[in-house]
Amino acid sequence: xxxxxxxxxxxxxxxxxxxxxxxxxxxxxxxxxxxxxxxxxxxxxxxxxxxxxxxxxxxxxxxxxxxxxxxxxxxxxxxxxxxxxxxxxxxxxxxxxxxxxxxxxxxxxxxxxxxxxxxxxxxxxxxxxxxxxxxxxxxxxxxxxxxxxxxxxxxxxxxxxxxxxxxxxxxxxxxxxxxxxxxxxxxxxxxxxxxxxx
Numbered sequence: 001x002x003x004x005x006x007x008x009x010x011x012x013x014x015x016x017x018x019x020x021x022x023x024x025x026x027x028x029x030x031x032x033x034x035x036x037x038x039x040x041x042x043x044x045x046x047x048x049x050x051x052x053x054x055x056x057x058x059x060x061x062x063x064x065x066x067x068x069x070x071x072x073x074x075x076x077x078x079x080x081x082x083x084x085x086x087x088x089x090x091x092x093x094x095x096x097x098x099x100x101x102x103x104x105x106x107x108x109x110x111x112x113x114x115x116x117x118x119x120x121x122x123x124x125x126x127x128x129x130x131x132x133x134x135x136x137x138x139x140x141x142x143x144x145x146x147x148x149x150x151x152x153x154x155x156x157x158x159x160x161x162x163x164x165x166x167x168x169x170x171x172x173x174x175x176x177x178x179x180x181x182x183x184x185x186x187x188x189x190x191x192x193x194x195x196x197x198x
Contacts, residue, residue, distance in 0.1 A: 003079065006031035036079040040086050047087065051094045056170050060093055063152055063174025070144040072126030073181030074188065093173055097166065105165045112176035113156050119179035120149045126185050149175070 010028035013019045019027050048057035076082040100108070124145035127133045133141065152175050159168035 003032060006035060032079060036082060039079075039083050043083055043087050044090055047090050047094060051098065053094050053097060056097055056166065057090065057094070059167055059170035060174045060177075061090075063171050064178050067120070067145065067148050067152075067175060067178035068181065070141050070148060071120055071124040071178060071182055072128065072141075072185065073178060074184040075128055089177060093177070096173065097169065102165050105169045106160060109156055109160065109168055109172035112172050113153055116172075116175040116179035117149050117153060119182055120145050123182050123186055124149075126182055128185075 006028050009031050010019070010024045013027060014021050014024050044057060044061060048054045076085055125133065125138060125141035127138070152171055156168050156172050156175075159165070159171065
């Protein structure tokens with residue numbers, strides 16, 4: 001759906017001489033990314049409003065997005081798949097904060113933050129086969145990922161001390177989702193290499 005819509009928009013721009021025909025594919029790809037981001041934002045907003053968890057979703061997604069951009073992670077094969085995964089993962093997050101008692105937040109945060117830090121230290125940054133990373137960028141993204149991991153870990157600890165457990169668990173679960181995405185990508189890559197016999 002997003003790919004078709006992007007193609008039509010890019011063709012419209014070419015027909016109306018807004019862009020050159022040789023640039024059509026570049027604009028089509030850019031429009032796909034833009035529309036995917038907009039649709040993901042709309043899905044997240046709708047779920048947050050319906051569940052009454054706007055602040056929690058903002059905290060959770062901010063941590064997830066910052067880590068995901070520097071550390072990398074799993075990529076769905078289609079934009080529609082990406083939107084579906086976001087809807088499922090965000091729904092699980094909302095159900096967690098709605099139904100798991102506050103008393104459990106401390107131990108859950110400890111476990112998921114420890115898991116996240118280990119995964120980030122071992123694997124960050126992950127390179128996608130369609131988007132190679134230069135050695136220089138790899139080094140820079142690794143530093144950024146580790147800095148984020150340390151800062152978010154400190155933030156979780158401070159929020160626990162300040163008894164702001166709801167925000168604390170949002171930050172911790174944002175880290176967990178980003179690192180979980182990394183682990184899924186690593187497993188997917190390993191399975192592909194086994195099938196290819198490499």
